[in-house]
Amino acid sequence: MRKKISFIHCADLHLDSPFKGLKDIPKQLLTDIRKSTFQALENLTEQAIKHQVDFVLLVGDIFDQEEQSMQAHMALRKAFQRLQEHQIKVYLSFGNHDYLNSQSFPHNYPDNVYIFDQEAVTSYPYIQDGQTQARIYGFSYQNRAVLENKTKEYQKTDDDCFHIATLHGSIGNENIQEHAAYAPFQLTELKRAGFDYWALGHIHKREIIAKNPPVVYPGNIQGRSTKETGEKGCYLVTLAENEPELYFLSLSSIIFEKVQVDASGWTDITSVAGQLEELTNRFTTGKTLIQLEFYQVAADKEIWFTNGQLPEIIDYLNQESTDNYIIAYKWEKAAKRSEWQHGGRFLEELATAFQETSLEKSISPLWQHTEGRKWLSKLEKDDQIDLQQEAEYLLDQLLHEKEG
Numbered sequence: 001m002r003k004k005i006s007f008i009h010c011a012d013l014h015l016d017s018p019f020k021g022l023k024d025i026p027k028q029l030l031t032d033i034r035k036s037t038f039q040a041l042e043n044l045t046e047q048a049i050k051h052q053v054d055f056v057l058l059v060g061d062i063f064d065q066e067e068q069s070m071q072a073h074m075a076l077r078k079a080f081q082r083l084q085e086h087q088i089k090v091y092l093s094f095g096n097h098d099y100l101n102s103q104s105f106p107h108n109y110p111d112n113v114y115i116f117d118q119e120a121v122t123s124y125p126y127i128q129d130g131q132t133q134a135r136i137y138g139f140s141y142q143n144r145a146v147l148e149n150k151t152k153e154y155q156k157t158d159d160d161c162f163h164i165a166t167l168h169g170s171i172g173n174e175n176i177q178e179h180a181a182y183a184p185f186q187l188t189e190l191k192r193a194g195f196d197y198w199a200l201g202h203i204h205k206r207e208i209i210a211k212n213p214p215v216v217y218p219g220n221i222q223g224r225s226t227k228e229t230g231e232k233g234c235y236l237v238t239l240a241e242n243e244p245e246l247y248f249l250s251l252s253s254i255i256f257e258k259v260q261v262d263a264s265g266w267t268d269i270t271s272v273a274g275q276l277e278e279l280t281n282r283f284t285t286g287k288t289l290i291q292l293e294f295y296q297v298a299a300d301k302e303i304w305f306t307n308g309q310l311p312e313i314i315d316y317l318n319q320e321s322t323d324n325y326i327i328a329y330k331w332e333k334a335a336k337r338s339e340w341q342h343g344g345r346f347l348e349e350l351a352t353a354f355q356e357t358s359l360e361k362s363i364s365p366l367w368q369h370t371e372g373r374k375w376l377s378k379l380e381k382d383d384q385i386d387l388q389q390e391a392e393y394l395l396d397q398l399l400h401e402k403e404g
Helices: 026-051 069-085 187-191 269-283 307-321 345-355 357-370 381-401
Strands: 005-010 055-059 089-093 114-115 121-129 131-138 162-168 195-203 207-211 214-217 233-239 243-248 253-264 287-295 326-331
Touching: 005 026, 026 069, 026 233, 026 253, 026 287, 055 131, 055 162, 055 195, 069 089, 089 131, 089 162, 187 207, 187 214, 253 269, 269 287, 269 307, 269 326, 307 326, 345 381, 357 381
Parallel strands: 005 055, 055 089, 089 114, 131 162, 162 195, 195 214, 253 287, 287 326
Antiparallel strands: 005 233, 121 131, 207 214, 233 243
16 A cells, blocks of 8 residues: 655746836835745745655746856755755756756755756656655756657656656647747646656646646746736645645745726726725735736726826825735726727728737847847747737727827
8 A cells, every 4th residue: 555645746936037027116125026936935945844745846947047046056955955954855857947958057956856857758766664655757858948749758667656747848739828838748648647646837827737637737936927916836735545635835925916997987086096995905915016907997087097196096005005016007998989990991900910910020120230239138928928918008099099
């Protein structure tokens, strides 16, 4: 009979994340944001010790960038040393952000850390009281992209123990939101492979894809923008002869949230202030960074945005709050039945133009400008999506300007 084991499954730590796109944030709060991935790592370590787990699985993208900082390596090593003091082992793989060929620092981690240091799938035993209680399988990215399906390489040994597979990749063969389709797999393939648990990484949204056996994305341990909302963390997992148990543990010290605000019923600016105060006070877990999205703003209420009254309310709420901070807001005018909206062909052509436009191609002349390119930084996919959406939003505002 197999002995019960417990472990923490986490992925996508993204230590050293730059947290791009945050503007006009107080210096101290910005400092806390920059430190949040490291704080989440500390929280992870403390949770592993608190629950006395047997081991921790780190499934790819431990670091955020190809060029890792000494600070990130020191923080990770310190966490591993703390876990070693409590006889907790670590099984670690690297993903598309921190692939093996990008790393310049030696892996001088303590003896409790086992690294999947090649792209071929291999395995390590978890031994307790002289017996193999579990076998953990996995691989690391050698280069930035692993495009082939790796599931056929996961072959169980004959050990009478729990067999746990770690895989940093994408379900299906297509991109999922902003995540590239690396190491793609099909759920049916994982289910028929005969493993007791599939510990996934790469997708930042937490999801239990299947329960028998568990196929799990824990998400990242710390949100990095308003696209990654809500609490972030890891799963505490217990495997025994009966049903597996999974329990989510929150690790993030900074939480991002998007809040939609229906402005159609607004009557006076004072009641709006009360509504926004109530909305921001709703969040009571840690520091929360909020993006407000106002919609159905009536024509006679637009002036509250343009004359500075609503920004003043936001500034006041930010000054009064110690934990919640409104980092940005957007607003949309109430829909009107105007001539251009009835001209369906024009709108269809406009939508097609946005879909077919290559942002990289559009801005390529800037990169060719001798002086201008000194001030440019590489646009990540997230940045390109943001710019595209902002352009569509501004165009919508301009189309409405002539109405009324």
